[in-house]
Each structure stands twice: as structure tokens, then as C-alpha cells.
Amino acid sequence: MNKTEYLLACLSEECAEVQKNVGKALRFGLDDIDPNTKLGTNGELILEEFYHICAVVELLQEDGIIRKPSGYWKREMENDKKKRVTKFMEYSKQKGTLK
Ligand SMILES: [Mg+2]
Structure with missing residues (x-):
């Protein structure tokens, strides 16, 4: 190793x-x-x-x-992830799996 x-x-x-x-x-x-x-x-x-x-x-x-990563790239990745989590949280609500 x-x-x-x-x-x-x-x-x-x-x-x-x-x-x-x-x-x-x-x-x-x-x-x-x-x-x-x-x-x-x-x-x-x-x-x-x-x-x-x-x-x-x-x-x-x-x-x-x-x-x-540069500070800018790190923040972009974090913001992008937050957006995707929020988006799929809404989808889960629509599907009835998230109250
Ligand atoms: Mg540990």
C-alpha cells in the first residue's frame, strides 16, 4: 500500500x-x-x-x-448541490414520500 x-x-x-x-x-x-x-x-x-x-x-x-479547488469553484459546487437537493426535495413532496 x-x-x-x-x-x-x-x-x-x-x-x-x-x-x-x-x-x-x-x-x-x-x-x-x-x-x-x-x-x-x-x-x-x-x-x-x-x-x-x-x-x-x-x-x-x-x-x-x-x-x-478555488474558493469560487468550491462555492459553485456547494450552490449547485443545494439547488439539486432542493429540486429533488420538491419532487419527493410531489410524489408524497416527503411530508
Ligand atoms: Mg473519524
């Missing part, structure tokens, strides 16, 4: 950790705290793991493995 593969494995793990905490939030609520670990609310843990993703992405960018 080389460094790129190592960092990509880390990125994959961090994405899975976000996914796990989103699942917990859907099942038990954003404000729920796991009584066994007491690490924080599900909402806090989602955010924490999101920042872990950002940290690993930065390491990949620092090594030139993936490119670092």
Missing part, C-alpha cells in the same frame, strides 16, 4: 463513520447520546466525522493527490 492508497482508505473510513452516525440520528434522533460511549449527540458526531473527512481531504490535497 502506498501513501495515496493509505489516505484513500482513511477517507473511506471517515465517510463510513459519517454514514454510521447519520443512521443513528435517523433511528434515535439528532440529540440522542449513546449511553455506552457518551461521546456526544448524534448531530455532534456527524459534524465531527465530517471534519475528519475534511482533514483527510486536505492531506490528499497537500500531497497533490487531489486538486485543491
Whole structure:
């Protein structure tokens, strides 16, 4: 395994950790705290793991493995995603799957 593969494995793990905490939030609520670990609310843990993703992405960018976007390009991607999510949220309402 080389460094790129190592960092990509880390990125994959961090994405899975976000996914796990989103699942917990859907099942038990954003404000729920796991009584066994007491690490924080599900909402806090989602955010924490999101920042872990950002940290690993930065390491990949620092090594030139993936490119670092300009601020403008990053905002464009974010705005575009927000528009698509909003659009499909409306579609879900029309279909009756989102109340
Ligand atoms: Mg993590």
C-alpha cells in the first residue's frame, strides 16, 4: 500500500463513520447520546466525522493527490448541490414520500 492508497482508505473510513452516525440520528434522533460511549449527540458526531473527512481531504490535497479547488469553484459546487437537493426535495413532496 502506498501513501495515496493509505489516505484513500482513511477517507473511506471517515465517510463510513459519517454514514454510521447519520443512521443513528435517523433511528434515535439528532440529540440522542449513546449511553455506552457518551461521546456526544448524534448531530455532534456527524459534524465531527465530517471534519475528519475534511482533514483527510486536505492531506490528499497537500500531497497533490487531489486538486485543491478555488474558493469560487468550491462555492459553485456547494450552490449547485443545494439547488439539486432542493429540486429533488420538491419532487419527493410531489410524489408524497416527503411530508
Ligand atoms: Mg473519524
